[in-house]
Amino acid sequence: MGEGQTIPLSQPQAHYLFGVMRQGVGDAVLLFNGEAGEWRADVIEAGKQRGGALQVAEQTAPQRNPPDLWLMFAPIKKARTDFIVEKAAEMGAAQIIPVQTEFTNAERIRQDRLQAHAVEAAEQCGGTFVPEVSDLHRLDRMLANWPEERHLMFCDEALAGHAATLGRDLPRGAPWAILIGPEGGFSEAERARLAALPQAYAISLGPRILRADTAAVAAMTLWQTTLGDWT
Ligand code: SAH
DSSP states (O other): OOTTOEEEEOHHHHIIIIIISOOOTTOEEEEEOSSSOEEEEEEEEEETTTEEEEEEEEEEEOOOOOOSEEEEEOOOSHHHHHHHHHHHHHHTOSEEEEEEOTTOOOSOOOHHHHHHHHHHHHHHTTOSOOOEEOOOEEHHHHHHTOOTTOEEEEEOGGGTTSSOOOOTTSOSSSOEEEEEOOTTOOOHHHHHHHHTOTTEEEEOOOSSOOOHHHHHHHHHHHHHHHTSTTO
């Protein structure tokens, strides 16, 4: 992205900007592409049906990337899954990975729809980065091929009420992942697999059992304050 560059708009983008947001030629909008920060651009062509074009004016914010944190969660009902993706984008996840666990009900997800939620969340909170939402991965396969350098904060409901928190002495600036289970929780086999993974730290999110969407936000808050970019 650079000053003076012309950016053509796709039909859906033009529809959103001119049809929904009622912008027109001469109006200014803020742009980001996930790599070059935020830029002001002016509408130079607006056609409700045919698309349109923007001209890039000046940079208004530098690129800000979140720490290298994956949020892994077992998809639940549609609205709650949407909520998790939206909050993960706001809270600074670098990658969002829906995982199928033994007790996960959802067999498939609409990756494109979830990705669109992540884009919208980044737009809403003035972000310059959009986390990628991957397709549904099987947890057992992911754990079998777990990247050596990535630490895993395993939120285990079996530890509710136990003193098992994220230590401040854990590696900062390293790649991390958070794992949140489904409504049915984790199976004993999954717990055993996680216990055998040296990169995994089983932690408690307090004395109460939280719903998965609440747990995702709580876990990200805990991680960001202890090891992430809040401090
Ligand atoms: N049905 C399960 C609860 C699942 S809650 C039961 O009654 O035991 C959904 C997910 O949120 C869990 O798999 C876990 O990842 C997370 N979670 C909820 N409360 C938690 C807590 N107090 N400590 C750690 N993880 C928690």
